[in-house]
Structure formats: structure tokens, C-alpha cells
Amino acid sequence: MNAPRRKPSSTTSGLVLIDKPQGWTSHDAVARTRRLANTRKVGHAGTLDPMATGLLILGINSSTRLLTYVVGLDKEYLATIRLGAATTTDDAEGEELTRAPAGAIDALAATAITAGIRALTGDISQRPSAVSAIKVDGKRAYARVRAGEDVELPARPVTVTEFELVSSTPVDAFLDLEVRVVCSSGTYIRALARDLGAGLGVGGHLTSLRRTRIGPFGIADADPLDQLDVGRAMIGPADAASRLFDRFDLDEQQAIDLSQGKRIAAPAGAVDGGPVAAVDPHGRLVGLAEYRDGRAKSIVNFPPDAPPAAPTDSADTAEPEASAEPAASAEAGAAS
CATH class of the missing domain: 2.30.130.10 (PUA domain)
Incomplete structure (x- = not known):
């Protein structure tokens, strides 16, 4: 019996803009794109939490070399910050640590919120969330937290270029702030939520996050992952x-x-x-x-894409799907 003819791996290269849905990890998005693009050479430029949605930039084949330059670009987010409670993860997926006393949210003045946002704008020192992917002695911080360790990461400088309050909505005993943030790479939006709530004395955490821009690439040009046509969506090198x-x-x-x-x-x-x-x-x-x-x-050469190869008759040459994605960034969580 003849072995099934396998479609040869594609060598077409470029960047693909994905609108990542909630519940998917960045690894999930890379794995799906590998299958759709028929190549194992797929990487991403900056992860998003499963809770987060929005722009994820993927590099295909030789264009993964561009991802190094995409990772460090400034980013824009739309987010919801809930004032009134702090959580273990600084977002809605963690356990509640503290809750503001009755009446504290009602007593919050709009001017105090404005001042709190202003204090977190510009060049600031930010302590990343303990459940980030930053490595501590060779092990991811979130893995140490899950193992029961107490982890407190050192603060580091970041730049929040814009921190805009779009709207505010009372929700039960809380106050939800819809905000727009433009920030440098490495800024944790969860940490902004935590620090804003702490500064106001009521606690705060992130309940939604959507990345809308990375450098010159915007969410308007991204394709939903479940509708992705890699060939049509690819931006040439x-x-x-x-x-x-x-x-x-x-x-x-x-x-x-x-x-x-x-x-x-x-x-x-x-x-x-x-x-x-x-x-x-x-x-x-x-x-x-x-x-x-x-x-x-x-400083970096880009080889021309090879012409399509003929299908192979040998099933033994099929490449197994990789178990680890060649991510271009160690950033993770609700971070830019």
C-alpha cells in the first residue's frame, strides 16, 4: 500500500496579525497557525494571558527574525479596572485578598481617581505581578507561586505614555473604570490596576484587557483566529x-x-x-x-522564499508538531 502523500511544508514568510480570543493562550494561537500555515517555524512577539484578547503578532518562517524588533515596541490597551477589591493575581482570575469597607467606593472623589491615574503616568517604577512569566533563579514566577512560594519581584522602570479614563460604572459594591493605556514594552496592566486601587486605599484588579496596537500594527488589521486565512492575512517581509x-x-x-x-x-x-x-x-x-x-x-539577511515543493510519498517524513513555541519574548501575563 502506498503511503499517503503529504503536503510539503510551506516556506512562505511574513507577519500575521491575530485577534486572539479570550480563553486561548498565545501558545494555542501559535500551534493553530502552524497547522494553518503548514510550517513549524512560527513565533510570536509578546504573549497575552488567556483572559486577554486582542492583537498578537506572529512571524512565519524567516520573518520570525523580525519579531526581535517587534517585541520592544510601544503598545496600546483597552482595559477594565475594578476598584474595591484586591486579588492574588491582580486580575479577576485570582482569589480575593481584601475588599474595601462599605461606603469607601461611594466616598471616592473623581478628583482622587484622576490624581491616582496621573501618578501612574510617565516614567514610573513598577513591581510586576507575582504570577508573571519573569524568571526567578531559572524558574517562572507564576510556577513558584503555584508551588506555594511567596514571590515578590523587584520593581523596574517602565513608561506609561498615556493613561486615559474613558468611563466609570458602579457595579454592586465596586467601581469599574474603562481605561486606555499606551505604554512601553514590559509594562503590566494588571500592576497598574493593583497600584491604582492601592493608592486610592480601596484595592483594585483587572477584569478585562484588550491589546489594540503594537507599534505601527493595529487591531483593525488583525483577523479573528477562527477565521484566519494565513495566505490572505500575511504581511510580506x-x-x-x-x-x-x-x-x-x-x-x-x-x-x-x-x-x-x-x-x-x-x-x-x-x-x-x-x-x-x-x-x-x-x-x-x-x-x-x-x-x-x-x-x-x-545586520540580518532574509533568504528568498523557496518555490513550492512537490508532495512527498513517505509518511515517515512528516514533521511532528512541536511541543514548545519559539516565542520571541519572555513577557507574559497582562503585560505589554
């Missing part, structure tokens, strides 16, 4: 890199030389630095380059 960096259009010889590791003349007026997206005359991303002393040199 040259397009993606040109959104991230200035573009350097090469002629044929420059493209050959740069891909071979040679230094080439930088464009007139080029300022030292980079990366820049080096694109050949046919619109293919040759690589990322940097300028130094009037010359350009490649």
Missing part, C-alpha cells in the same frame, strides 16, 4: 520591515552585494544607525542594514 524601519531601495548589484555580506554605499544624507529595510528592485526584503560612515552593511 518587505512590507512588514518597511512599516518598522526606514526603507533603503537597492539596485540589482547592491542587492547582490549586500546579500553576500559586502558593504555598499549608503544613500545620500544617510545618518549613522539602523536598522533600515533593504529592499531589492523586485520588492523582496534582502535584509536589515545599518549605516556607518557613508556605507551600509547587512
Whole structure:
């Protein structure tokens, strides 16, 4: 009996914008996209909690090399902060630790909330949630917490560019604040909720989170995971890199030389630095380059996508699905 003919792995590369649904982990989204794209080479740029929804950027095949540059971009979130109770996880999935006394929420002045938000805006020092994915002596903090350990992570500097109160709604003994946050990579929105509630003396935690933007990529251009057509949704490497960096259009010889590791003349007026997206005359991303002393040199090369291969007749060559995703970021939880 002949073995079933297996569809060859795809080598098409690019970025895909996913609108992650609630209840899915970032690993779930990567695993599903691997199957849809027919390749194991899929990674993501910054995780989202299962509770969170919204923008997740995935890199396919050689475009996973771009994810390093996406991880550190600023991010925008829409969130709901519930004032009146603190939880063990700083979000709705944890156990309640404290609850504000009767009347405390009603006594909160709008000016106090505004002042509390202002105090958490700008360059601040933030202590990440104990259930984050930050490693402590080689082990994830959330794993230590689940094992019964007391974990308190050191504070670190982050930047909250915008922290806007959109609306407020009383809910039983609580007050729900709908907020919009623009922040640097590594900012924990759960920690903002916790610290706002603590500063107001009533406790606070996060009840919903939606990521709406990462750098130049917005949620309006993302596809729901259950409707994803990878081929249609994919942003090609040259397009993606040109959104991230200035573009350097090469002629044929420059493209050959740069891909071979040679230094080439930088464009007139080029300022030292980079990366820049080096694109050949046919619109293919040759690589990322940097300028130094009037010359350009490649810092990351991008191979051309290979033409589709013929199906194989051997079932023995089928690749098993990987059990671990090549995530581009160690950030996790309700973080940017």
C-alpha cells in the first residue's frame, strides 16, 4: 500500500496579525497557525494571558527574525479596572485578598481617581505581578507561586505614555473604570490596576484587557483566529520591515552585494544607525542594514522564499508538531 502523500511544508514568510480570543493562550494561537500555515517555524512577539484578547503578532518562517524588533515596541490597551477589591493575581482570575469597607467606593472623589491615574503616568517604577512569566533563579514566577512560594519581584522602570479614563460604572459594591493605556514594552496592566486601587486605599484588579496596537500594527488589521486565512492575512517581509524601519531601495548589484555580506554605499544624507529595510528592485526584503560612515552593511539577511515543493510519498517524513513555541519574548501575563 502506498503511503499517503503529504503536503510539503510551506516556506512562505511574513507577519500575521491575530485577534486572539479570550480563553486561548498565545501558545494555542501559535500551534493553530502552524497547522494553518503548514510550517513549524512560527513565533510570536509578546504573549497575552488567556483572559486577554486582542492583537498578537506572529512571524512565519524567516520573518520570525523580525519579531526581535517587534517585541520592544510601544503598545496600546483597552482595559477594565475594578476598584474595591484586591486579588492574588491582580486580575479577576485570582482569589480575593481584601475588599474595601462599605461606603469607601461611594466616598471616592473623581478628583482622587484622576490624581491616582496621573501618578501612574510617565516614567514610573513598577513591581510586576507575582504570577508573571519573569524568571526567578531559572524558574517562572507564576510556577513558584503555584508551588506555594511567596514571590515578590523587584520593581523596574517602565513608561506609561498615556493613561486615559474613558468611563466609570458602579457595579454592586465596586467601581469599574474603562481605561486606555499606551505604554512601553514590559509594562503590566494588571500592576497598574493593583497600584491604582492601592493608592486610592480601596484595592483594585483587572477584569478585562484588550491589546489594540503594537507599534505601527493595529487591531483593525488583525483577523479573528477562527477565521484566519494565513495566505490572505500575511504581511510580506518587505512590507512588514518597511512599516518598522526606514526603507533603503537597492539596485540589482547592491542587492547582490549586500546579500553576500559586502558593504555598499549608503544613500545620500544617510545618518549613522539602523536598522533600515533593504529592499531589492523586485520588492523582496534582502535584509536589515545599518549605516556607518557613508556605507551600509547587512545586520540580518532574509533568504528568498523557496518555490513550492512537490508532495512527498513517505509518511515517515512528516514533521511532528512541536511541543514548545519559539516565542520571541519572555513577557507574559497582562503585560505589554
